Amino acid sequence: MQPLRRAEPAHANAREGLIALIKERSFGRGKITLASGRESDFYFDLRPTALHPAGAAYIGELVVDMIKDLDIEYVGGLAMGAIPIATAVAIASYQRGGNIGAFFVRKAEKNYGTRKLVEGLPKGQTLKGKNVLVVEDTTTSGGSAMQAVQVLREEGANVVLVITIVDRQEGAEETFAAEKLPFRSVLTADVFLKD
Numbered sequence: 001m002q003p004l005r006r007a008e009p010a011h012a013n014a015r016e017g018l019i020a021l022i023k024e025r026s027f028g029r030g031k032i033t034l035a036s037g038r039e040s041d042f043y044f045d046l047r048p049t050a051l052h053p054a055g056a057a058y059i060g061e062l063v064v065d066m067i068k069d070l071d072i073e074y075v076g077g078l079a080m081g082a083i084p085i086a087t088a089v090a091i092a093s094y095q096r097g098g099n100i101g102a103f104f105v106r107k108a109e110k111n112y113g114t115r116k117l118v119e120g121l122p123k124g125q126t127l128k129g130k131n132v133l134v135v136e137d138t139t140t141s142g143g144s145a146m147q148a149v150q151v152l153r154e155e156g157a158n159v160v161l162v163i164t165i166v167d168r169q170e171g172a173e174e175t176f177a178a179e180k181l182p183f184r185s186v187l188t189a190d191v192f193l194k195d
């Protein structure tokens with residue numbers, strides 16, 4: 001059997017490549033209700049991009065570039081959106097000789113099994129005292145990423161920075177500023193809304 005080969009070479013510029021993929025696979029217009037309860041007439045479903053081989057590679061590259069001067073030990077965020085993002089960052093860090101471990105925070109504890117809220121660490125290990133990057137696929141109010149931050153702070157983690165792939169510029173910046181938490185976005189919604 002022939003190995004699967006991609007039809008197009010990877011985009012030389014990760015940011016441009018990511019924008020093109022989001023336009024193609026993740027951005028849509030139409031009435032929709034958001035996680036915060038707000039109504040909107042556009043939406044980013046980042047999963048088809050974050051789970052695309054090139055999309056994951058671009059995301060990993062761009063986020064690792066943004067944290068290259070920081071001493072980050074772990075990357076993660078709230079399930080589900082943050083899971084492929086954190087995985088992409090962990091792989092990209094490893095490919096560059098780094099060792100950033102990925103985790104995710106459950107929205108709610110399971111009432112069976114290990115009952116852990118933070119998943120990805122081996123038995124006996126915690127994020128206490130660890131420098132953590134919180135990631136998110138799309139931020140609107142920032143409430144979902146803040147939910148992860150609160151769990152991590154309760155675990156004793158040092159949340160250094162929050163990075164979102166697309167910020168809708170609808171309040172997340174203010175949410176994190178109120179928590180004195182640095183916040184950066186790879187892209188903002190206006191890039192997609194101007195077309």
Ligand SMILES: O=P(O)(O)OC[C@H]1O[C@H](OP(=O)(O)OP(=O)(O)O)[C@H](O)[C@@H]1O
Nearest residue numbers: 035036079080081139140141142143144
């Ligand atoms: O900044 P916010 O106002 O919190 O909104 C953004 C959140 O909404 C979406 O998640 P959703 O709640 O749809 O959950 P899912 O990731 O489990 O699908 C998205 O993945 C973010 O986590």
Ligand SMILES: O=C(O)c1cc(=O)[nH]c(=O)[nH]1
Nearest residue numbers: 034035036043044138140
């Ligand atoms: O606010 C949200 O719930 C939201 C907005 C958006 O554009 N994409 C998404 O996944 N969630």
